[in-house]
Amino acid sequence: MFTGIIEELGRVVRIDDNGDSVRLTVHGPLAVDGVHHGDSIAVSGVCLTVVESTADSFTADVMRQTLVMSTTGDLEAGSSVNLERAARVGDRLGGHIVQGHVDGTATLVELEPGDAWRRLRFSLSDELSPLLVDKGSVTLEGVSLTVSAISDPGTPDAWFEVSLIPETLAATTLGNKAVGDRVNVETDVLARHVRRMLKLDELSETAAAL
Numbered sequence: 001m002f003t004g005i006i007e008e009l010g011r012v013v014r015i016d017d018n019g020d021s022v023r024l025t026v027h028g029p030l031a032v033d034g035v036h037h038g039d040s041i042a043v044s045g046v047c048l049t050v051v052e053s054t055a056d057s058f059t060a061d062v063m064r065q066t067l068v069m070s071t072t073g074d075l076e077a078g079s080s081v082n083l084e085r086a087a088r089v090g091d092r093l094g095g096h097i098v099q100g101h102v103d104g105t106a107t108l109v110e111l112e113p114g115d116a117w118r119r120l121r122f123s124l125s126d127e128l129s130p131l132l133v134d135k136g137s138v139t140l141e142g143v144s145l146t147v148s149a150i151s152d153p154g155t156p157d158a159w160f161e162v163s164l165i166p167e168t169l170a171a172t173t174l175g176n177k178a179v180g181d182r183v184n185v186e187t188d189v190l191a192r193h194v195r196r197m198l199k200l201d202e203l204s205e206t207a208a209a210l
Contacts, residue, residue, distance in 0.1 A: 001098070003084070003098060007084050012076065012078065015075065021063050024059065026059075029056040032057065043082070043083060044142050045142030107123045119164075124160050131187035149161040
């Protein structure tokens with residue numbers, strides 16, 4: 001479990017392709033402080049399991065499904081990534097409950113800079129649209145954020161926006177995103193459960209009507 005508060009900007013140092021998976025090695029001295037084999041670290045919002053570690057880096061295996069569902073497949077040696085260690089029981093929950101289970105990706109379609117902030121507008125797929133709400137929580141690249149605006153249901157080329165403060169721009173990879181870049185999206189876990197229950201109710205009603 002994570003909070004979406006990024007602890008460190010890491011750097012990919014090596015990617016080994018194993019056919020149906022890759023082995024990813026990331027430089028992150030803070031992220032590996034106190035880490036053990038089997039611990040979880042969120043890499044740009046994707047929960048990965050540490051299989052090896054050194055004093056300043058860790059290695060994790062990434063399955064093909066994860067590579068397809070997230071931007072992890074776009075990473076290369078030298079890429080910057082957001083890092084967060086799993087939350088300890090009793091820690092302050094600075095962001096919101098984040099599982100590190102990416103629902104899909106979104107593309108940056110518009111960027112508006114301000115004097116001390118930046119507004120980012122992202123595409124919104126039909127699959128993710130029911131799971132986002134104005135002023136609700138969303139995790140982008142592992143960063144806990146609030147949806148500042150969202151298009152009305154049924155709007156062609158649906159979108160949602162987040163507004164970033166200088167700290168977020170400086171401390172995460174979101175400050176370097178350009179129009180056309182993809183990001184990992186994790187929606188609120190409660191929204192996912194509600195959608196599942198609604199679908200089950202619809203199926204039950206349909207079955208009862210037959």
